[in-house]
Amino acid sequence: MTRPVFPNIQWSGEGPRILGINPWIFDFAAFNVWSRPVGLLACLDMLRAAGASVALMDCLDRTWSDVPWPKAGKYGTGHYPKEELPLPDELFFMDRRYSRYGLPREQVKEALGALNPAPELIMVSSIMTYWYPGALDALELAAEVWPDVPRMLGGNYATLCTDHAREHARADAIMQGTMETEANWASVWNVLGQPVPPLPENAGLGLALDLYSEPRYAPILGSRGCPFTCDYCASHALYPNFTQGSPDAVYASIRQEYDRGVRDFAFYDDALLVTPDRWLWPVLDRIVHDGLDLRLHTPNAMHVRRLNKEVCGRLREAGLHTVRLGLETTDFDNRHDVKLTRREWEDGARNLLEAGFDLDDIGVYILFGLPNQNLDNVEQAIDHVRAFGFRPHLAHYTPIPGSPMFHKAVAASPHPIADEPLFQNNSIWPCVPGGFNWEDAQRWKQLMQGR
Ligand code: B12
Ligand code: SF4
Structure with missing residues (x-):
């Protein structure tokens, strides 16, 4: 055949x-x-x-x-x-x-x-x-x-x-x-064996999406890097700067895929809501102006403290559907990431609801399995998120070489995680005492479902 x-x-x-x-x-x-x-x-x-x-x-x-x-x-x-x-x-x-x-x-x-x-x-x-x-x-x-x-x-x-x-x-x-x-x-x-040509304009931000003949969805990349430095993240090791693209180029990429029938678009940006006037607002304004009927998704969490009423309204109007938020923990005094106060978290959550987002589409990431983490805090965070009606998602900690916290992970893990990347797999719970086991996995699953 x-x-x-x-x-x-x-x-x-x-x-x-x-x-x-x-x-x-x-x-x-x-x-x-x-x-x-x-x-x-x-x-x-x-x-x-x-x-x-x-x-x-x-x-x-x-x-x-x-x-x-x-x-x-x-x-x-x-x-x-x-x-x-x-x-x-x-x-x-x-x-x-x-x-x-x-x-x-x-x-x-x-x-x-x-x-x-x-x-x-x-x-x-x-x-x-x-x-x-x-x-x-x-x-x-x-x-x-x-x-x-x-x-x-x-x-x-x-x-x-x-x-x-x-x-x-x-x-x-x-x-x-x-x-x-x-x-x-x-x-x-x-x-x-060729002479080296100059780097083209938009290098690092343009994507060859047309190489997919029948795309069902498409990524959007408006920026590279992140101005923050969270302990568990390798963003800086991968891309030390923060660069934002031009709204024209980002919109052209979305429009090209939209005209090929794509309706689902996922943002790949690390810091989507930082200085949004540079590219995000102009792009969303054009989506609204041109009447594009699409669904936007942020699988990579957004920064909650930036979710004021205006931001939530603009995101909603342009077609944001799947919302993922980075809460990480409700132990607000001992965070490993971008500062977020309880007040900021609660305001952001409320603003999203008032903007009309569907509860089913809002997921909140809670970090699980950090080196020396008190897992009681994870349980508290799950309860807190559920009390808002949102879905908690456990983001299993991945120890990443080049991230500020990596040396702590190396010290906490029984595995040689610095020498063998297979041990960096978050599915093995590399820094949780005792590691992955089905009994605990089941218990966490039930907690997430409120049982
Ligand atoms: C978007 C994103 C996601 C998306 C989609 C990922 C995907 N493609 O499937 C989602 C939200 C689904 C996701 C999920 C996760 N992610 Co993620 N994600 C990212 C993010 C923010 C951007 C990746 C990206 O596309 N960047 C843009 C491109 C243009 O950059 P680039 O890949 O670096 O490519 C450049 C160079 O590498 C190089 N290059 C690339 N390929 C090649 C090939 C050759 C031959 C050459 C010469 C050069 C070259 O040139 C490129 C252009 O400049 C990165 C963080 C980051 N800043 O990179 C994390 C990151 C990759 N994710 C990470 C993690 C931990 C996860 C999760 C495990 C999180 C969790 N705990 O659940 C999950 C698991 C994913 C899964 N099971 O599917 C880690 C990686 C950890 C690791 N050990 O490698 C990162 C680095 C974030 C971090 N915490 O530091 N992720
Ligand atoms: S976790 Fe997010 S906010 Fe923190 S440094 Fe990484 S990309 Fe930036």
Whole structure:
């Protein structure tokens, strides 16, 4: 039987051919919350704008008509197909199934093999440090299909666990940091044997979203980095500055996807509500002015203290649906993040309700599993959030190299989390005494549901 051609894998643009691969997720659980490999899409966009021809293989995208895909969830979110894998040796103690999430490996291989002409450079991205086995496998697969084509690995794993990646990845180059740095930019073109072109305008903020042939949702990226420094976050290690894009470019990207039928858009910004006049308000005003009937989502939490009446009203009017808030804890005197007083939290929560948001669409993240955390505080925070009628979500703490708190996590964890990224997986509860167990997991689940 001949398989349908993978519609995604087509060359776009003129010039040297660069294939981007977004690898599978290897984990105990994975749920698609409007996920896109935005870093890789930014790389491909700037390379194409500078004269390359690009193509994308996203192992997490539902592109192939004959791959059975679990039924879509709310607003385009949903489960991935998965295939159970043996537990990695390091995680032998876990009583949970470990899987490869995304397209079946053999079909990815087949689709890559059908790409004609072959790429001249392969770029593999990595999002979570502890998903690195997926990135290593994608590099392996690329080497099986095109043994002589150079392979580069970049993204968060390559940036935050560089030594580990150098030791384990079958790549010709491991790139640390963003692709827009002078050195990284030059090395991509050097590998291709091409003169180094100037960086295109909007580099790092433009996204090659058109590489998805049938998108169900799209990311919005209006800024990079964050002006704050919360202890548990790696934002500064990944991007030390705070850069905001132009409203025209952001709106053009939304409009392009809207005109292709996309109605669900997720913000990927770290600091969405900081100086919103720069790009967010102008973009939302145009959405309203042009009558775009879309749904906006903020899966990455918004800063509650900025949710005054005007902000809530504007977000609501433009079509914000899924609201995620970062409460982190109700122990307001001992926070690890952006300052937030009880008063600010309560005002923000009330303003959202008064603006008419649906309670079902408001979720509040509470941090669970910080080093030396008193878990009674987590219970109190859950009760507090439920008292407002909001849904509490436990955000399981992930110890991330480069985050200010990482050394505390190293000291608190029984695992060598600095040496082996698999132990950074929040599913193992790396800094909770005793680690993950089903009994406690069930208890927390019941608490969240108010039982
Ligand atoms: C948006 C976002 C999300 C979204 C969507 C993520 C997705 N794509 O699926 C949502 C809200 C769903 C999410 C969820 C989570 N996230 Co998140 N997320 C982010 C965020 C804010 C932005 C990522 C992004 O797209 N940035 C924009 C792009 C343009 O930047 P970039 O990826 O760095 O790409 C550049 C470079 O890396 C490089 N590059 C990238 N690829 C390549 C490839 C090559 C070859 C080269 C040369 C260069 C290169 O060039 C790019 C352009 O400059 C980051 C924080 C951050 N500032 O990065 C956290 C972050 C990635 N998330 C993080 C975490 C912990 C989580 C959660 C586990 C949180 C939780 N406790 O539940 C969950 C788990 C996700 C899951 N199971 O699906 C951590 C990562 C931890 C880790 N160990 O790696 C981060 C870093 C935040 C933090 N706390 O510090 N997340
Ligand atoms: S947690 Fe959010 S506010 Fe804090 S530094 Fe990270 S991105 Fe910024």
